[in-house]
Amino acid sequence: MEQAKRSPSSEAIRTTQLGIIISIILIFVKGISGHLGQSYALIADATESGADVISSGLLWVALIYAQRPPDKGHPYGHGKAEPVAAILIGFFLLAAAGWIAYHSIAFINTPHELPKSYTLIVLLLVIAAKEILFRYVYAVGKRINSQAVIADAYHHRSDAITSIAAFIGISIAIFLGKGYEGADDWAALFACLFIIYNAFKIIRPAFEEIMDKAPSDELVAAISHIASLHIEVKKVEKCYVRKMGLDYYVDMHIEVDGNTNVFDAHEIAHQVKDELRASNLHIKDTLIHVEPYLNKK
Incomplete structure (x- = not known):
C-alpha cells in the first residue's frame, strides 16, 4: 500500500x-x-x-x-x-x-x-x-x-x-x-x-x-481513442502531445454535432479532458478545441 x-x-x-x-x-x-x-x-x-x-x-x-x-x-x-x-x-x-x-x-x-x-x-x-x-x-x-x-x-x-x-x-x-x-x-x-x-x-x-518531439504513435493513438469513446464526440480531428517532466500535455481538436450549443460543447470538452486525465497515460492537462462535425457522406 x-x-x-x-x-x-x-x-x-x-x-x-x-x-x-x-x-x-x-x-x-x-x-x-x-x-x-x-x-x-x-x-x-x-x-x-x-x-x-x-x-x-x-x-x-x-x-x-x-x-x-x-x-x-x-x-x-x-x-x-x-x-x-x-x-x-x-x-x-x-x-x-x-x-x-x-x-x-x-x-x-x-x-x-x-x-x-x-x-x-x-x-x-x-x-x-x-x-x-x-x-x-x-x-x-x-x-x-x-x-x-x-x-x-x-x-x-x-x-x-x-x-x-x-x-x-x-x-x-x-x-x-x-x-x-x-x-x-x-x-x-x-x-x-x-x-x-x-x-x-x-x-x-x-x-x-x-525539443518537444512527439511521443510514440501508439501513445497518440491511445489518447485519441479515449477521447473518441465519449458518446458526444463524432471525431478526433487533431491530437498533439508533448512531454513535460513525468507527464504529457495534450492539444486536441474534437468534432461534435453542429447543432450543439456553446454551453453543452464546453461541457463535452471538460468531460473529455477529465476522462483523459483519469487514464493511466500520465496526462497532466489537455487543451480541447471544439469544432462542428461535418458529415461528408
Whole structure:
C-alpha cells in the first residue's frame, strides 16, 4: 500500500538517493582495492562510480526543482529540468570516459606489477550490485515515465560494464602472467567505448524531449481513442502531445454535432479532458478545441 501511495516524483528521488549511497560505498571499495591490488582498471572503475555520485546528485536537484508548481514565468511547470539533467548526466559520462581513456593509455605505456587476484572477487560483487541497481532504477524510470531516471539507470549500467571489462582484463593479466600486465589497462580503455555509447543513448532522447518531439504513435493513438469513446464526440480531428517532466500535455481538436450549443460543447470538452486525465497515460492537462462535425457522406 505504501508503494502505491508514493508519488512518481518522490519515488524517483528515493531511487536516486539509493544510487548515491551505493555508489559512494563502491568508490571506497573499488578505489582502495584497486590501489592495494595494483589494478588501474579498478581505480578507473572507482572513477566511474564517482561520476555516478555527481550525476545522481545532479538528478536529485533536478527532480526537486521539477516538482515546483507552475508559476507566472513557467505556466507549464518546471518538468523540463529532468531532460536537462539527463543531458548533463550524458556529458558527465563522456567526461568520465575521456578521463579513463587518458589515464589508461598512460598506464599502458608505464611498466607496473600484475594486479592481485582478490581484485576479481571485488569486481564480481561490484558487477552484481550495479546490475541489480540498474534493473531497479530502470524499472522505476519506465514506470514513472522519467527520461532522467532512465539516464541514471544507464549510468549504473555503464559502471557495471567497466567492471566487467576490468574483470576480463585482470583475469588475462593474472592467468597469463608477466608480459600481460597491460591487459588490465586495455580493459579500462575498451570499457570507454561502451560508456560513450551509453552517453549518446542518454543524450539523444533527452534532447528530443526538450525539443518537444512527439511521443510514440501508439501513445497518440491511445489518447485519441479515449477521447473518441465519449458518446458526444463524432471525431478526433487533431491530437498533439508533448512531454513535460513525468507527464504529457495534450492539444486536441474534437468534432461534435453542429447543432450543439456553446454551453453543452464546453461541457463535452471538460468531460473529455477529465476522462483523459483519469487514464493511466500520465496526462497532466489537455487543451480541447471544439469544432462542428461535418458529415461528408
